[in-house]
């Protein structure tokens with residue numbers, strides 16, 4: 001399997017009149033292909049002729065130093081995208097700095113009515129997250145240049161162009177240790193449509209479940225799988241210790257106890273899908289008795 005590390009540059013409306021379906025119009029794709037040993041085996045770089053926003057927004061102009069004259073003779077997005085997918089091959093995983101590029105890539109594809117990349121969530125590597133897990137505190141998200149500095153990677157080409165940012169992201173990725181690579185991400189531009197497409201992924205210290213779509217929150221919260229609390233190690237239901245509660249109607253918390261593995265904390269996040277329905281991201285995580293007590297107090301304060 002190859003690693004396709006890509007980066008996009010996009011333009012947006014400079015008049016405030018944006019086209020809702022495509023707020024960010026992609027004008028450049030840069031990518032690096034790495035083999036399983038993280039050695040570079042290919043490069044891809046194309047500029048794209050804009051069809052929607054024909055003036056460059058000042059941020060685009062000042063950040064990436066592209067002039068419109070450089071773009072007008074290029075190919076349109078659908079043509080470049082087809083070339084890009086051909087270049088990617090058949091067996092690859094996408095890797096990007098942060099989670100946004102893969103979503104915007106699909107939004108541009110949908111605008112041009114191109115076939116979807118996938119029928120459900122796409123597994124990918126968010127290298128910004130992997131860097132935080134591998135080298136910092138797991139939570140902070142840093143700029144690419146910061147990671148390049150921390151790892152002492154040579155800065156031999158300028159930043160903020162699609163190809164160079166893909167190139168540096170690939171260099172950072174090649175420094176991530178094997179076990180950290182278990183922390184892949186899911187892009188949910190396309191949510192699971194059926195029970196079979198739902199995602200259940202076990203990571204080193206938690207489990208993630210991404211549900212299919214529901215019409216609304218109450219339908220989601222009456223689904224047995226959504227509200228179940230299972231120990232993801234023994235795959236059995238746990239004893240419910242704290243029933244689901246919410247302070248804001250978006251995030252729900254609960255907790256259970258597995259006789260073998262101890263306290264488990266469950267969190268449900270209600271998410272809006274691209275087509276205005278809802279889906280659920282549930283995480284299950286083992287916690288200490290202390291953390292359990294903190295959660296219990298939080299619940300008691302809400303429902304005295």
Ligand SMILES: [Zn+2]
Nearest residue numbers: 231234258261
């Ligand atoms: Zn268990």
